[in-house]
Structures are given as C-alpha cells and as structure tokens.
Amino acid sequence: MTTVAFLGLGIMGLPMATNLVSAGFDVVGHNRSKGKADALAERGGRAAGSVAEAVRDADVVVTMLPDSPDVEQVLAGTDGVFAHAGAGTLVIDASTIRPDVSRELAAAGAERGLRVLDAPVSGGEKGAVDGTLSIMVGGSPEDVEAARPVLDAVGKTVVHVGPAGSGQTVKAANQLIVAGTIELVAEAIVFLEAHGVDTDAAVRVLAGGLAGNAILERKAAGMLARDFTPGFRLALHHKDLGIATAAAREAGVVIPLGAAVSQLVAAMVARGDGGLDHSGLLALVEQLSGRA
Amino acid sequence: MTTVAFLGLGIMGLPMATNLVSAGFDVVGHNRSKGKADALAERGGRAAGSVAEAVRDADVVVTMLPDSPDVEQVLAGTDGVFAHAGAGTLVIDASTIRPDVSRELAAAGAERGLRVLDAPVSGGEKGAVDGTLSIMVGGSPEDVEAARPVLDAVGKTVVHVGPAGSGQTVKAANQLIVAGTIELVAEAIVFLEAHGVDTDAAVRVLAGGLAGNAILERKAAGMLARDFTPGFRLALHHKDLGIATAAAREAGVVIPLGAAVSQLVAAMVARGDGGLDHSGLLALVEQLSGRA
C-alpha cells in the first residue's frame, strides 16, 4: 500500500487528500493549524504532528500551499521535506508558485535523491471535491509516470507539459487567459447593457460562436446577476498574475493585454474587493463607466 | 413561393443566397460586379441587372455588404431598396455595420412602410457555406418572427437580441471578445514557447479548464504552426473594432482591454498584414518579444 504524506490541508488540500483516501492510499496529513489534520483523520486518513513525522515513511509527498515562500520553507527549510524524506521519494507540489522557484526546488531535491514535480491544478474547490481537477505537470517523463496513480486520484485531466517548472508556467498562462477573458466578457456585458440589448439572449449567441469561452458558460449568469460569491478570489488571482507578469518579464515576452488586465485586478484588490470572485472585475468596468 | 432579393454576392453572400435557393426560395441576386449574379443563376437563382429590378417583386430583401456607407447607399440611396421595395417588405441587413446606422436605416425604412432588421452573422465563410451561421437579430419581435424562415435557411443559431441596432451591438461585442481572446492566446503561446514548454500539451490542458475558449479549440493549432491563412482577415476585424470602440465611446462605456487590442490589430494592418487571418496577431506578439 502506497503511503502519501499530504502537507497543506486547506480548502483545496483537504478534499484532495480525502480523494486519495477514497482511492485506497494510506494518507498521512499535516497542517500548520492542527484541526485540519484531525479532519482528515475523521475521513480515514492519519494525522501527523510535524512535517518530519508525516514524511518519514511516505512513498509520495504532496504539498498544497499558498505561495512560493511557503513551499520553499516546507520543502527546503530546516526540518522540511528534503531533510526527512527517504531517497527516491516522489515530491509532488500542487501549489501555484513561481516557475523559477519550482525549478530551483526540483534541482535542490534531485541533489538529495528526491524526485520533485510541479503539478499546479485548476478547477477550484469544486474540482478538488469532485476529483475533476486539471493538472499541469512539470518534471521528467519517468517521474510523471510514477506519479500518475496519485494524480489520477485527484484530477481528471493530467497532462505532462515539460521539464521542471513547466507546470507552473502553464498555470501562469492559464491565469493570464482566465483574467483576460473575464475582463473581456465584463466589458462586453457593460457595453451591451448600456445599449439596452437583451443580455441573456446576447450571452447565448456569443457563447455559441468564435467568441465562446468557459467564462461565458460558467460565469456570465453570475455576472449578469452581480453575484460575485467566490469561487476563485481576486486576491489569489492577483498573486498569480504577479507570478505570470514576472515570468514574462524574465523571459523577455511582451504581454500587453496581460499587463493591462493585471492592473485592473490590482485595482480590485486595492479597493478592498480581493475577497470577491474574479468575475467581480465586472464591478470595476461598471465603476469606470459610471454605471455602478 | 417567397421571393428573396439578395444584394451583395461576395464570399459570404453567394453561399448564403445559394442556401436560400436550396431551401426552396425564389432568389433574385444582384451584385455590383455582374459575374456574381450569373454565378447565382447557375446555382438555381436568378440574376438581376439592378437593385431596382431585384427588389421590385421581392417579399424579402437581404443585404450582405462590406461597410456602413455601402449599406446606406444600397438601402437609402437614389434607386436603392427603399425607393423600389413594396410596402411591408422585410429588409434584412446581414452586413456588419455601425449600430447607429442600423438604427437610422430602420427608422427611415419604417417611414416608407418597410420592416428593417439588422442581422449580422458570425461563423465565417465555412458557416455561410454550411448554413451554420450564428445570427444576432435586432428589430421588432413580429418582424424577427416573420424573417425566421429566411434566417433559418442560412444560419443555425438565430437569436433575437433586442430592438433595431441590437444585432450590430452584439456583433460588436462579439468582435471585441474574439480579438481579445486571440491576443490572450497569442501572448500565452509566445510565453510558453519562450519557457520551453510542450505547447501542444499545454494547449490541450488550457482548453479543458476555465481558460478554455473557441480560439484554443479552432485556431491554436494554426497559430502553433504559424499558418495564418484566412479565415477572417485582420483588415475586416480592424474595421469591426473601429465600430465597437466608437459605439463604446458613444455609450460612455470604458473598455481598457478592448481599446488595447484595437491598437494591436491596427498595428497588424499598418504593417501590411491586414490580409492575414486574425490569429496572425501572434506574429505581433512574437515581434514585440524579439522572437520573430
């Protein structure tokens, strides 16, 4: 029986760990705040009091943490995963962090005989609960193959997109497209409303053609109703766009629309709306257009 | 048997008129350059030597013309449709033009007892040939109902989106979203290539999540292969974005991303690439990123 250490049992991590339990893995969970590990234990996993304890006998370690510094500390810090995991352990980081940090951690892990993958996910809390996440995996083909049973237990679409860091790069591109598309749909909706068009009908016909996208399908109804319950919060999207614009800058890639939408997301956070769903960008377009 | 006068037998108009013939309508075609009407005659329609001749005995008139001034002239000009059509005739303008011009023409037609609809289409040459166009219709509910048999013969998704001009407004929004989405996908692709990611795999996983859109599905493969054969030419999209940005300005709607992508499309036309497919925006992102 494969033992999986799961570190980071938040909104995404706990249901992912639970799905691993359901799939028959022996799951040992750890979280900074102890209650979370107990919640996992209630669902058939085991609670560990420290990273060291969780990792010591694990075949696979999965991390699901907020940001780059968290992952650096939990993996490479004193008393972290690298210090305690056995040689050959698979380390799967499902967090969304900077691609360059993922690359460095993969290299640092390899020096200690560990096999580190970056495997950020998309699909949100619902995808985590249903086990239908999309997972973009960076690492060596062999390690990705070895990780597949674990990844298949938490995701539906698992795609190997290149060497270490590539998963994060694709996730960054994903977040650019998502933010940009939300903003385009928001501009279109305010434009249509200002012209007195039947927006329900308009969204229907827009969704069916070359303008069609997942935001029109899944988010437009909420946007028309001004329901911005998250979902995925603007504050997190702001963090992700910081990663994406920095990675573009490092690579010398010019992203005029990506840069522009990043400013708009920053404005939503600055005005105190970081807790809204990212579709809340509509509120900014309305405000700018004097219709709020 | 319903007689349809079809004015404007270009790349889009000829196959649309042909589909009307196939659907059992008596179609009389006219085009400024005479060969086009003869082509329709070979496919079972009839050729008219003038707008007046085409329109005189028609129950329905369909126009499919390049731009606002063309439609103004053919409908409201001397010897145009309004001068020769019988009272009660349905006039369906399938061209993509300015919403305010559509509204004015509808009002001017109504004064002469004509029932004018704006019904711009999306779906391109392929949609016109296959009869699978999406059609956004502005006008009164009764007139749209009366026009349905004709519209259903050339399109698959026919949606009434509001009063006169609304079809054009929705089409303008459509073109904003399409251009913006192409640019977002282009920025993402150049970003992924610069980072050495497996772009085929990346496009697959992006298309499956919240970043998914029709451009990733239908255009990304061509973009990865740098195949910018039109499809829909940038020069036409540039015209359409001129309509959209002007309509936004008139309505006091602020569209930061729409305005930004309009500048990029203008740059493609300015550099002489107006004849490329609109997915050719990728070439500009590459050039800006020093990768062309």
Next chain:
Amino acid sequence: MTTVAFLGLGIMGLPMATNLVSAGFDVVGHNRSKGKADALAERGGRAAGSVAEAVRDADVVVTMLPDSPDVEQVLAGTDGVFAHAGAGTLVIDASTIRPDVSRELAAAGAERGLRVLDAPVSGGEKGAVDGTLSIMVGGSPEDVEAARPVLDAVGKTVVHVGPAGSGQTVKAANQLIVAGTIELVAEAIVFLEAHGVDTDAAVRVLAGGLAGNAILERKAAGMLARDFTPGFRLALHHKDLGIATAAAREAGVVIPLGAAVSQLVAAMVARGDGGLDHSGLLALVEQLSGRA
C-alpha cells in the same frame, strides 16, 4: 482699418475679440445667444444680429466654436460665412475640431474664393485674456502671413505648421501629450504618497530633471491639494481625445499610450466628473488604488 467679424463669443472668444479691439481692429461680433455680442459692444466692438450681417463687410472672419458640426454649420451652412463673405476674405477658424473637417472646409472655401485657415489655440482662458495663446496654424504660407496681424493680437507664439488641417493635427497631438502627462504625474503622485515620500520635495526634484514638464510646474500643486477647479475641463479634453484617436486611426498610426489615457479620461466623464479640471485624472488613479 481692418474689419474683423468674430463668431463665437464664449469663454475663449470674448477675450480674444476684446484683444482685437485693443489692438485697433474694427471688430463685429456675433454669438447665438445675443448677450455675448452686447458684451463685446460694451468693450468697444460692434454687435451683429446674424452671421450674414457680421460677415458682409469683414476683411477677416474669426470663428471660435465648440465642435466640428458647429464650425461646419457656421461656415458652410445655409446663411453661413461662405454664403456671405466677399471674395478673398480670410477665414480663421480658431476652434479645436477634426483635421479632416478643417481640410474639407478649406477646400470648400477655396472654391468660393475664400482663404481658410485652421488656427486652434492652447493656453486656456488665461491665455485668451492675456493675449498669450499658442496658435498652431494650418494653411498656405501667403494666407498665414496675411493673417499674422490678427493672430499676433491674440497670441504670443504663432507657428505655421503646414497645409490646411495641420493646425488641428498639431492641436490633437498637443492634447494627447497633455492628457498623457497629467496621467503620468498623477500615477507618480499617488505612488509617492503611498510610499510616504515628501511629495512637495519630490515634485521639486522631478520638475528639475528629464522628467520635468509643464504639468509638474503648473498643475502639480493643485493636484497635491486635490484642487481640481477648471482650468480646462475633462469633458472638453474627452472631445479632443476623440478627435486625436480618430485621426490616428485614419492615418494608421498606433498610439498605445494615447489610447490608454483616452479610456481613463472617458472614465472620468462617465463617472460624472467631466466638469473637473483635467488634472482631476488624479482622482481616478486614487480610486483605482483604493485610496479615494
């Protein structure tokens, strides 16, 4: 003695006409609302009851009107200047309008034997009162030379910038730079305030180097004090940016910053702040940054 007909006696026109009186010209003024012409009469000019009456015996006609349609009507409309001015009359349009309209009016005037110049001004109400306006003149060298005595009486810097329409083109460029510079200074001020810098000292050092500009010199103090009393109203600047962006589009010139700042000015007008001085763009940057 040279007789000057002055049409349009608003905030700018009345002091300009008054300066012509002071310089020794025989000035006949007309304005749609009659009180204005009486005000001129009180200052030593004469009041005319109609355009025809004002223009009939004039050697020079000066127009100072709000927008393109006004100038078109007063010059080329029924009972307008072109219909009543004697052959060889100099017609100087000091309004800020579309360059293409200026070109068309110059051509239409020439057909009637009139010599039409476009001569938009900058310097605001203060410049009009003090006779220190900057004037950008488009037209033939001979006509500009002939107009110099009149122009020198109302402006300090009179520059011939090219053939008909060129004055408007330069004015459009002027308005792009002014709006853009205000926005840059606004972004800098909010940025400095957010970082707790001594902004008075900062503005002083910024003004002295390569970042120096007329906005830092004349407007920054008001911006720091949040005093947005016009000056030049955002609503008018919005009109001018519409002219500038349309002229850029026609010429195939891509203006990323010009297009971006036009959206921001549009947002100020949309939110109901069109009556503020254009330096009020600062309020938008503050709002976007959650500091309003």
Next chain:
Amino acid sequence: MTTVAFLGLGIMGLPMATNLVSAGFDVVGHNRSKGKADALAERGGRAAGSVAEAVRDADVVVTMLPDSPDVEQVLAGTDGVFAHAGAGTLVIDASTIRPDVSRELAAAGAERGLRVLDAPVSGGEKGAVDGTLSIMVGGSPEDVEAARPVLDAVGKTVVHVGPAGSGQTVKAANQLIVAGTIELVAEAIVFLEAHGVDTDAAVRVLAGGLAGNAILERKAAGMLARDFTPGFRLALHHKDLGIATAAAREAGVVIPLGAAVSQLVAAMVARGDGGLDHSGLLALVEQLSGRA
C-alpha cells in the same frame, strides 16, 4: 580633510569621484576591474585594491553600482562595507535600486552603527561630468545634512525627500514619467509625420505650451533625426521600470500608463535594441505603425 571611499567607478562613478577630488576631498576609489581605480589615481585620487582597504579609514563611503544585488553584496556581503567601515561612517548609495532593498540596507547598517542614505541621481553622464546631477535623498534629516558637502560636490539639485528608501521611490517615479513622456512624444511625432505636418515647427509650438516637457526640449531633435545614440540606454531604463512597477504593485498603486510603457520598453530590449538611447522608443511606434 574628509576621506571618501568611492566604490564603483563606471561611466557615472568615475566623473563623480573626480568631482569629489576637485572639491578637495581625499578620495579612495575601488572598482572590480582594476584599471578604473588607476584612472582615478591619475586624476588625483587614490586606488584601493579591495573594498576593505578603501573603506577602512573613510569618513564617507559612496557606492555607484548597477543593480540591487551588486549593492547588497558590496554593502552587506562578506568583506563588504558593513564589515569594515568604522562606527558612524556615512554610507551614501547613489545607485538606482529597489526601494525595499534600500530600506533593508539602511536598517542593517544602522544595527552596525552606520548611517546609510539612498541617493540615486538623474542627469546622466553629462550631469556626472559637469557636477550638475539631481539627487533624491532618503534618510534621516541629520544624516542628509551631514552628507550635503559630498552631495553638493557632485550634484546641483540635492533634495531630501523622506526616510530611508524615499530617494529610490522618487527615482522610480522619475523613471516612470521619463519613459512615459518619451513614448507620448514618440506617438505625437509619428502621428504628425503621418499627417505631413512640419514637425520642427510643431515641436516648437508644443514645447511652449501645456504639452511642454524636457523630452521635447532635449530629445525631440534627435528623435526627428532618428539619432538614438545614448544617452541613457533602454536596457537600464527597462531595469528601472522593473523596480518601479514592482514597487507600485507592493504599495497597491495602480499605474495603467506606467504598466503600458513598461511593456513597450521591454519590447525594445527584447528586439535587441537595449543599447539605444531611451528616445529610441520612437522606432517601436514607427514599426507598429508600419512606417519603419
């Protein structure tokens, strides 16, 4: 006699150190590449073989280095300034680096009893040679007062703008305004050329009004002549805009124009033109407008 250790004798540092010699200071110079310190010795200073040697007996240390990591290493690194300078030494960093790094270094220096100022300059090589730099100083009022004799020997406008890091913040704002203004002037010039205006005359009239700025005065002639000899190179400006956009992001300040011009500068660097003067942004506007 005050002894000044000068670390970093490049294009800016060497003439600044030379001006300190001329002003009567005892100047000990050090540079990674030894020839530079010898050049200073030829001009009346002294050459030191290491940072330690330069710093040991100095009353004041001045650093003029390329980027944040260089300053971190030379000040806080092993065998750096902090390790060898005597208690109470004034440390003046004239480099342009990240404000947060300046703040951290000031705090770290204070722990060792050192008085650290950030004092970035503007005015370029010419200003360094002529001793006419503008200097934006962050630090305590007492330390700034103590540093004045040294600063006055290399600059003309020395302004205390706030606590530690403030100098860098103001310099970042300076670079945002400069880049933005260059781009605005570039867009205006290409726009005027496309319309066939007399650009020399136009620049003259623009410079005299509210659109007036230092770029029109000092750079426009070179831009009209397409002479992009640096001056200040785009590669350095790109680095500085990275600092500015990151500092804005950290402070939650939204800078739509700053973000847009940063993308354009990035594009110039990406296409291999990082060695041009920053006024070379004109070449990008031309290329985007199909006029290159």
